[in-house]
Amino acid sequence: MLLAEHVSKQYPNVVALDDLNLEVPDGAIFGFLGHNGAGKTTALSIFSTLILPTSGRVTIQGLDVVKDNLKVRGILGYLPENVSLYGDLTVRENLRFLGRLSEVRKVDQAIDETLDMLGFSQWSESKVKILSKGMRQRVGIAQSILHKPKILFLDEPTSGLDPEGSADIREILLRINAELGTTIFMNTHMLSEVTKTCTDIGIISHGKLLLADTLKNIEMQYKDCNSLEEIYFRIGKGDAE
Amino acid sequence: MTGVKLIAGKKLRASFRNMEFLLIVGVFLLMSIVSVYIGSTTKNAEMRAYESIASSAANAGTEIPAAPVIYSLAILKNLVEYIVMIGAILAIFLGYDVFQGERQGGTLRLLFTKPIPRRSIILGKLLGAGLVIGLLLTVTLFFNMALFAYYTGVLPNFEETLRVIVFLGIAFAYMMNFYTAALYISIKTRESSYGFLIMMVVWIFISFVVPQIAESQKSYAYAINNIAGTITQVPGETALSNAIGWLSPAVQFKFVGSDLLQTVSETATIPLGRLLVAEIVKMIYLILPGIVLALLSLREVEKEGTL
Numbered sequence: 001m002l003l004a005e006h007v008s009k010q011y012p013n014v015v016a017l018d019d020l021n022l023e024v025p026d027g028a029i030f031g032f033l034g035h036n037g038a039g040k041t042t043a044l045s046i047f048s049t050l051i052l053p054t055s056g057r058v059t060i061q062g063l064d065v066v067k068d069n070l071k072v073r074g075i076l077g078y079l080p081e082n083v084s085l086y087g088d089l090t091v092r093e094n095l096r097f098l099g100r101l102s103e104v105r106k107v108d109q110a111i112d113e114t115l116d117m118l119g120f121s122q123w124s125e126s127k128v129k130i131l132s133k134g135m136r137q138r139v140g141i142a143q144s145i146l147h148k149p150k151i152l153f154l155d156e157p158t159s160g161l162d163p164e165g166s167a168d169i170r171e172i173l174l175r176i177n178a179e180l181g182t183t184i185f186m187n188t189h190m191l192s193e194v195t196k197t198c199t200d201i202g203i204i205s206h207g208k209l210l211l212a213d214t215l216k217n218i219e220m221q222y223k224d225c226n227s228l229e230e231i232y233f234r235i236g237k238g239d240a241e
Numbered sequence: 242m243t244g245v246k247l248i249a250g251k252k253l254r255a256s257f258r259n260m261e262f263l264l265i266v267g268v269f270l271l272m273s274i275v276s277v278y279i280g281s282t283t284k285n286a287e288m289r290a291y292e293s294i295a296s297s298a299a300n301a302g303t304e305i306p307a308a309p310v311i312y313s314l315a316i317l318k319n320l321v322e323y324i325v326m327i328g329a330i331l332a333i334f335l336g337y338d339v340f341q342g343e344r345q346g347g348t349l350r351l352l353f354t355k356p357i358p359r360r361s362i363i364l365g366k367l368l369g370a371g372l373v374i375g376l377l378l379t380v381t382l383f384f385n386m387a388l389f390a391y392y393t394g395v396l397p398n399f400e401e402t403l404r405v406i407v408f409l410g411i412a413f414a415y416m417m418n419f420y421t422a423a424l425y426i427s428i429k430t431r432e433s434s435y436g437f438l439i440m441m442v443v444w445i446f447i448s449f450v451v452p453q454i455a456e457s458q459k460s461y462a463y464a465i466n467n468i469a470g471t472i473t474q475v476p477g478e479t480a481l482s483n484a485i486g487w488l489s490p491a492v493q494f495k496f497v498g499s500d501l502l503q504t505v506s507e508t509a510t511i512p513l514g515r516l517l518v519a520e521i522v523k524m525i526y527l528i529l530p531g532i533v534l535a536l537l538s539l540r541e542v543e544k545e546g547t548l
Contacts, residue, residue, distance in 0.1 A: 050350060070356050078350070078351065085346075097247065097251055101243075101244055101247055102356065103356060
């Protein structure tokens with residue numbers, strides 16, 4: 001599904017990504033973990049065609065994210081951290097605009113189906129600016145899956161949400177993965193969310209990928225650790241040493 | 242192309258939902274009504290003054306001076322000033338936050354991950370604003386033609402109608418210059434308030450500072466009216482005032498606009514075709530900045546740092 005080969009991203013004073021090699025299989029829910037400034041958002045920005053890698057290659061379903069960027073955008077969905085959407089438009093108007101940009105046919109039907117799936121139909125005629133953060137996050141997810149993407153990129157999807165909101169988003173992501181078969185790639189700090197949601201995880205630190213494997217394999221490998229948090233800190237400490 | 246049309250349509254709808262924008266549009270339309278009213282009352286006042294002078298001359302047995310030639314379109318002459326002032330402000334208001342607003346709101350990242358080229362976003366914003374400004378000027382055209390017919394009692398003839406259409410075309414180009422400048426600044430700056438401030442400085446410089454400096458470099462002759470007992474100051478262009486005038490699109494727009502609306506007696510009778518040929522350099526000068534800034538915006542949006 002997603003294959004990153006020797007991907008690096010260099011800025012004038014910092015190496016944001018250093019020779020990243022990563023493979024995310026079809027149908028996975030991949031949690032990308034790392035400290036602030038580790039390179040998670042940079043990686044996600046490259047994968048979602050927002051920025052170019054300095055070197056290396058990324059392909060999604062065999063399509064190069066640089067050379068075939070328009071085709072790649074047709075099969076990906078994206079939700080940035082803290083998305084505001086267009087506050088003066090209703091939920092439906094936002095989704096109609098963004099859905100048409102994603103070349104969704106019969107967009108109103110797609111909107112109805114998506115809102116039903118997310119349990120959000122009653123808010124379709126409400127202006128986005130009156131919605132709570134959790135509701136806006138749902139609208140953000142709705143716009144990212146209207147066109148039934150092959151892969152969904154989420155940047156800290158539960159950031160700033162209360163426990164109920166986080167649980168809702170978690171359920172929604174599991175439903176999207178199960179019903180649409182969409183591969184999910186999400187940046188997150190929330191280790192508890194990862195254990196409840198993800199099938200695969202990757203840990204990045206200072207631009208370097210420390211680990212990427214299925215959650216089961218990692219738990220088997222670190223049998224002596226009691227939690228993912230312990231595993232995370234042990235791996236991170238290994239990097240620091 | 243679909244992306245361009247979608248973004249343009251959204252810009253058009255959003256503009257007419259914005260209360261501040263509608264307020265400026267209302268002021269603009271009101272000022273155009275005022276412009277026609279002032280123009281027509283000025284015309285009527287000039288005719289009454291002439292009739293009084295002619296009557297006095299007839300009574301005194303002296304030669305009756307020739308009647309002033311007042312062209313009908315001249316009643317629209319104040320539109321030139323209102324477009325320079327309010328039209329430019331309206332265009333700045335449409336554009337100062339158009340890109341930075343999306344960036345700050347996080348919607349720019351969403352747009353950049355849709356299967357549309359980045360340049361479509363800029364082209365859509367340009368088309369949308371063009372539709373708003375074009376619609377506004379078209380409504381102004383109909384308004385003013387209706388008022389023209391009301392105050393003069395006649396409908397404008399074909400030549401006069403063409404002159405007004407060309408005038409509004411040049412007004413469109415003039416306003417789009419400010420919009421594209423605001424758009425470009427909006428892409429380059431990270432704070433909407435800075436963008437607005439920069440555009441206000443540009444507007445003041447172009448609309449007031451440079452024209453006033455150019456005005457101060459003119460030479461003046463004085464016409465004495467023995468019958469009315471008045472002295473009229475008649476400004477004359479100098480090489481320096483002309484050169485300074487080229488630093489301001491507002492000055493050139495006023496020249497072209499005044500000629501098109503027949504407010505300048507020397508050019509009022511020149512057929513439109515010949516007038517356009519004579520004014521071609523000024524018209525290119527008025528159209529070119531908008532094109533250049535649009536191209537710069539299209540180039541800028543492709544850069545990685547735009548996010």
